[in-house]
Amino acid sequence: MEIAHPNSLVLKPFPNGITVSLGKIAEKIEFSLKAVGVDFDAIVVLLDRERRALPAADIAVELQQRLAELCPGRSFVIGVSDIQVENWILADVDRMRARFGNEAYIYAGDGVGGKRRLGELSGGESFSPRAKAELLKSCKASSIRASSASFDRFCGAANFEWFWLAA
Incomplete structure (x- = not known):
C-alpha cells in the first residue's frame, strides 16, 4: 500500500494464519485504528486466506461484518488473497514471463500456493x-x-480512486 498509494498509512501486519480467528483479526484492526486516532475515508485491509477452510470471498464478508460491529461508521475495503498475496503477483502472466524469462509460464490459479510457486518461477530467489x-x-x-x-x-x-487499480 505504501508504495502503490503514497498517501496511505500502513499499519504493520496483524496476526494472521490458519489458527488466528477472524474475530481476533478484527479486534486487532480496531485496536490499531484507535491507537492511530485518525479518521480515514477508506480503510483497506489485506490478508491472505492461507489454508483456512472458508473461501476467500466468505472470509472477506465475515471480516467486513465483524469490523462493522466493532467500528461502526467506518468504511472498510477487504482484500483476501487466495491463498497468498504472491498469487496476485503470479496472476499477471505477461509480467511474470518478462520478469523471469519464462515464456511457457501459465498462472495455476487462485488457491494454489503462490509463495512456493513464485520461488520456483524465480529459481529460488527469496x-x-x-x-x-x-x-x-x-x-x-x-x-x-x-x-x-x-x-x-x-x-x-475498492470504491475510491487508486491509480494502480486503474492500470
Whole structure:
C-alpha cells in the first residue's frame, strides 16, 4: 500500500494464519485504528486466506461484518488473497514471463500456493516483503484482475480512486 498509494498509512501486519480467528483479526484492526486516532475515508485491509477452510470471498464478508460491529461508521475495503498475496503477483502472466524469462509460464490459479510457486518461477530467489510489494506494484492490475477472482473481488470493493487499480 505504501508504495502503490503514497498517501496511505500502513499499519504493520496483524496476526494472521490458519489458527488466528477472524474475530481476533478484527479486534486487532480496531485496536490499531484507535491507537492511530485518525479518521480515514477508506480503510483497506489485506490478508491472505492461507489454508483456512472458508473461501476467500466468505472470509472477506465475515471480516467486513465483524469490523462493522466493532467500528461502526467506518468504511472498510477487504482484500483476501487466495491463498497468498504472491498469487496476485503470479496472476499477471505477461509480467511474470518478462520478469523471469519464462515464456511457457501459465498462472495455476487462485488457491494454489503462490509463495512456493513464485520461488520456483524465480529459481529460488527469496523476496522480502518490500521486494514483493515492488513486484506487485510492477504488475498490471487489470491483468491480475482478469486472472484472479480474489483480486477481482478486492478491486470491485475498492470504491475510491487508486491509480494502480486503474492500470
